[in-house]
Amino acid sequence: MIHAQQHARVRLAVIIALLFLLALIVVSVVTGFVSLSPEQLARTLLGRGTEKEELILYGFRLPRIVITVLAGMGLAVSGSILQSITKNPLSDPGVLGINAGAGFMVVVYVMFFTVESSTYVYILPLFALLGGIITAIFIYTMAHKKGEGVDPTRLVLIGVGMAAALNGGIITLTSRLGQEEASFFANWMAGRIWGDDWTFVLALLPWILVLLPIAWAKSHVLNTLHLHEHVSIGLGVHVERERRLLILIAVALSSASVAVSGGIAFVGLMAPHIARSLVGPRLQGALPIAALLGAILLLAADTIGRAMTDPIGIPAGIVVSIIGAPYFMYLMAKK
């Protein structure tokens, strides 16, 4: 039975990925400027740590790790959806300019509204979503031609152009800021995980909890969208309606992630590819694996970045790009 074999394979992959993620979380907890040895970690988890150890674990490391894991999942699933819809294996929310649109609105928010209020953490993802949606609608309409529909190639081309323009816009806006804010945004654009307490987790968690299951439930639709449009229609899929809904989900996932994690490209590109090569193209299996791989990739990048000598470290986005861009090139050369 091919089906049973497939299921077994997916299950195995999920278990291995989960174990790997857990191991990585442990590594990530003990890595950092202030070290926390594995014994100290075990002691703290059992509730017998010192005050300082508890602060490091629950106050700094864990929230950041949870945010990284959630953002990685969001970006990876968003990338999976976009790759299926655009029928282009090189799509991802970063390449298509959606992250840049979300980032642009985040900058606008921070520049023109007060950051002091206690609710801004929750409003920030909404603003990012607004930017992401506007960008997505714009790219989609620009790529749409009467009679021809949306041409995937045109979609990617226009997305690349928009990403360049919006990143330029972000630099323009931030160049007017003071030294401190400008350097904050330089870091943010480079993809430094900057949400580092539990309120950020609360701001991001609902998005992931709601949208991830919906995306997974829609995976059969995504499978058919990957085929030729006529085939999907023949299979009884309302292509245009489903496509729009799924794009909205993808944009929401990446925008919410970007709002707390900064401009991170390539996670949404790499995770779905690796997932497909592990368990095949059926998204019922590939989507959860991609989510786990996204979490692993981003957490690994953040941990590597933090392990770099000085207390600030290197932003996760840079580490991801240095791994991801060559991978993208490899895919281009192979395709």
Add this chain to the structure above:
Amino acid sequence: MMFSKNKRMQAGDAAFSRPVIGVTVLGSGIVLLMLSMAFAISVGAADIDFFTVWRSIFDYDSTREADQIIVSLRLPRELAAAAVGAALAVSGSIMQGMTRNPLADSGLLGLNAGASLALACVFAFYPSATYLSVMIVSFIGAGIGAAMVFGLGSLKRGGLTPLRITLAGAAVTALLSAIAEGIALYYKLSQELTFWTAGGVSGTNWVQLRWLLPVVGVGIVIAIMFSKGLTVLSFGEEIAKGLGQRTLLTKTVLMCVVLILAGAAVSIAGAIAFVGLMVPHMVRFLVGTDYRWIIPCSAIFGGVLMVLADTAARLVNAPYETPVGAIVSMVGVPFFLYLARRGGRK
């Protein structure tokens, strides 16, 4: 593809050029460049009338305040803007002709990112480097970026389609600028690098100009010398070979010119995209497909565009400077979208 129309014209008229229109466009372009530079020099924090501008350039007197402003601040700046615009536009038109790709531009093809990375390295490791070495390093950086994009784009047979080359450019840009940002953050240079990336031509001095102007000038002259070969090359490699052209020589020389021009522009003004994309298209619309006209006209109109954009950058939000790259992008992005919609398919 957008070249199909042009090809039809060439079929009817083997050397499709319009010398009368070409001379007219070139002449009016030069006048326009003069006027826009005079305008750019006269406006600003201290408004100076045209007569004073004229007098201080041709009859400089260091005791007059206006003369000092003009000669030490504004004139070098506008000369740099014109040179940078010309360099970017010419390198864009060469790339478009050579790759037969309407979307070619040094910003989109990874040259600017390569030069930025090289600059980040210089700032980090040799902060005391002179301008000349900065410029040479930018050439090398631009060369690395271009080599990566073209190598990546042509790995597959039938390779250099607009989509492939744009995607390769995006990937290479992402990689090189990530490394550059990493270096900048690690060595705490991000502020300097941001100002430089977005800084445009402000603060250009005569020492820089003494290197920039000759380099750009020589680059453009070589480009014009090889422009006939470029026209033939733009028909397609096969046709060029059939017409008895040594395509390898022409291509090598032109590629070197592209690197020198893009590197020089980036070393002064930072990464400015879209100038090299827009100007050649506008010029081609006016003077046809003969690169003997396209290249000089691109140089002039690239200069005009940058001078005007830089003036706008100074005036839009005075007394603050808006990054000139953003002003250019505001015009350039719609243009890119238009081109991508029209010719980006395939």
